[in-house]
Amino acid sequence: MALAKKQAMGRGLSALLKDPENDIKSVTDKNADKVVGNIIELDIEAIEINPFQPRTNFNEESLQELATSIRELGVIQPITVRKMEFNKYQLISGERRLRASKIVGLKTVPAYIRLADDNESLTMALVENIQRHDLDPIEIALSYQRLMDEIQLTQEQVSDRVGKKRSTVANYMRLLKLDPIIQTGIRDGFISMGHGRAIINIDNHDDQADIYQKIVSQNLSVRETEALVKAYHEGTPEKAIPSSKNNDASFDVKSEDKKAFANYFGAKVDVKVAGNGKGKITIPFTSEEDFNRILKLINS
Incomplete structure (x- = not known):
């Protein structure tokens, strides 16, 4: 009952935000207290991706698993956005949830609304994403670097913001010298x-x-x-x-095998093999429609 009541409230607040007479731009505006910090159902089409997003790699398998979970249970953890112009929002955190929601075909997604300037938005996006476990070490290092370069934080301040030892931050950032x-x-x-x-x-x-x-x-x-x-x-x-x-475990992938992959998937498939014989196959796609086409080929 409590969850249903909260969802109903989210839909009601969503209608409030679509009223031009209630265009909230700051915390001092009328009805701002009803919006900021509350969970609101927002139209997915009204949300743009955060240009400050530190994550650049999204594991497609885990994204599909998340999409399956959302299809069955809905979006359990709301995303966080900041309000831009009227009925336009920019993602601060939760891009995986947003992407998975699009895969499922949801029209709306639950979101916390923040009013923040670019620096605050960047800081929130970087710090929240750094806390996640699925960022690779280079992405984490780049996030630390951006906090220092774009927010003008010292390494000590970065350490305080992300809750890590200064030596840990330094070790990650040294990787950027590679x-x-x-x-x-x-x-x-x-x-x-x-x-x-x-x-x-x-x-x-x-x-x-x-x-x-x-x-x-x-x-x-x-x-x-x-x-x-x-x-x-x-x-x-x-x-x-x-x-x-x-090097006995290593082997070469024949060019004709690569061509066979490319012809089957209709894309330039990248095949990499390490010295221990392990490797990875990367299949690029250009859009959600292209992704679904490839998925059908894999499942066929």
């Missing part, structure tokens, strides 16, 4: 943050890339990587690689 290829390797899961922290002790990007290739091709552990980096500084890197390591 060669871009290695950063991509961390994001794609070919190496861990621990590997990256070891490699960062090498200043030369070309040498970093050489070490990275050895880690991937020979499936080196973090400890073995640390030993390899130590040997690099001592001038004897080859001695640090255990002789038991080999």
Whole structure:
């Protein structure tokens, strides 16, 4: 009963927001107290994506799982938006929920409404997303960097905002000194943050890339990587690689196999294989319709 009453209130407040005579722009406006901080059913089409969103990778499998949950149970945790112009809102947090709601075909979504300037919006979006567990280390590092560059926070202030030790913040941000290829390797899961922290002790990007290739091709552990980096500084890197390591697990994907993937899915499929034989297949799509087309092919 309480949930139904709250949802009914959300729909009533939604109607209030669509009345031009009640265009709320600040906390001092009439009826602002009825809107700010309350859960309101907003039209999905009235919500634009936050340009400050730090997340750039969205796992499609987990997104589909969330969509299935929303289809069965609805959106349990409201998204957060800030009011822009009349009946227009900008997402602060909850892009996965918004994307999944669109996949399901929902017309409205429950939302908390905030009145915030760009800096507050960026801070809220970054801090909330940093707290999530599905951001990769590079995304977290970039979020810390943006808090420092765009909000003018010190590393100590960033530490306070996100509730992490200053040393933790510093360790993430040091990853941004890695060669871009290695950063991509961390994001794609070919190496861990621990590997990256070891490699960062090498200043030369070309040498970093050489070490990275050895880690991937020979499936080196973090400890073995640390030993390899130590040997690099001592001038004897080859001695640090255990002789038991080999490349037998790795294999090459034939060009005709790649073409077969591309022809089947009607898209340029990317296939990557690591030295341990593990890999990933990435299928790009250009729109929701294209995504649904590919999904039908997979399920057929």
